[in-house]
Amino acid sequence: MDMHMMVSRPEQWVKPMAAAGASQYTFHLEATTNPGNLIKEIRESNMKVGIAIKPGTTVEELAPWAGQVDMALVMTVEPGFGGQKFMDDMMPKVSWLRSQFPSLDIEVDGGVGPNSIHRCAEAGANMIVSGSAVVSSEDPRSVIALLKNVVMEAIQKRSLDR
Numbered sequence: 001m002d003m004h005m006m007v008s009r010p011e012q013w014v015k016p017m018a019a020a021g022a023s024q025y026t027f028h029l030e031a032t033t034n035p036g037n038l039i040k041e042i043r044e045s046n047m048k049v050g051i052a053i054k055p056g057t058t059v060e061e062l063a064p065w066a067g068q069v070d071m072a073l074v075m076t077v078e079p080g081f082g083g084q085k086f087m088d089d090m091m092p093k094v095s096w097l098r099s100q101f102p103s104l105d106i107e108v109d110g111g112v113g114p115n116s117i118h119r120c121a122e123a124g125a126n127m128i129v130s131g132s133a134v135v136s137s138e139d140p141r142s143v144i145a146l147l148k149n150v151v152m153e154a155i156q157k158r159s160l161d162r
């Protein structure tokens with residue numbers, strides 16, 4: 001279970017989340033003054049590490065940590081609530097991360113659905129958070145299947161191109 005911690009002082013929840021059975025702990029780069037130490041604490045609690053950035057945070061700020069984590073989460077809306085518009089201008093962050101870190105898990109979260117999934121998959125995201133597009137559909141199962149298929153096809157294409 002991956003916990004995306006949209007909280008200030010993420011340090012304080014590492015041990016409680018590990019005790020609750022979390023397998024991955026994703027914190028916001030903006031919420032800590034010492035990412036290196038937090039990464040170490042998460043690993044010492046036997047969880048995988050994810051690091052998230054808000055739209056206003058550059059990928060250059062994330063870059064020094066990307067090689068030390070299991071997952072990078074590029075927010076494609078301002079964190080806060082579901083149903084917001086997908087920010088296409090976040091896709092260069094995803095493409096850059098994919099080009100530099102071919103085996104890193106890269107997640108996108110916010111406004112992702114059938115209209116935006118192709119952009120995310122082509123840029124290199126392999127983990128998708130989708131809220132409204134799934135729950136507001138009359139056929140959630142087919143939306144999930146579509147999102148999965150588009151991502152799988154892009155992954156396959158990248159592996160053939162290499």
Ligand SMILES: O=C(CO)[C@H](O)[C@H](O)COP(=O)(O)O
Pocket residue numbers: 077078079080081082083084109110111112129130131132133
């Ligand atoms: O929590 C969020 C932002 O804080 C996410 O955007 C949300 O979980 C995903 O929902 P949606 O697909 O409707 O954007």
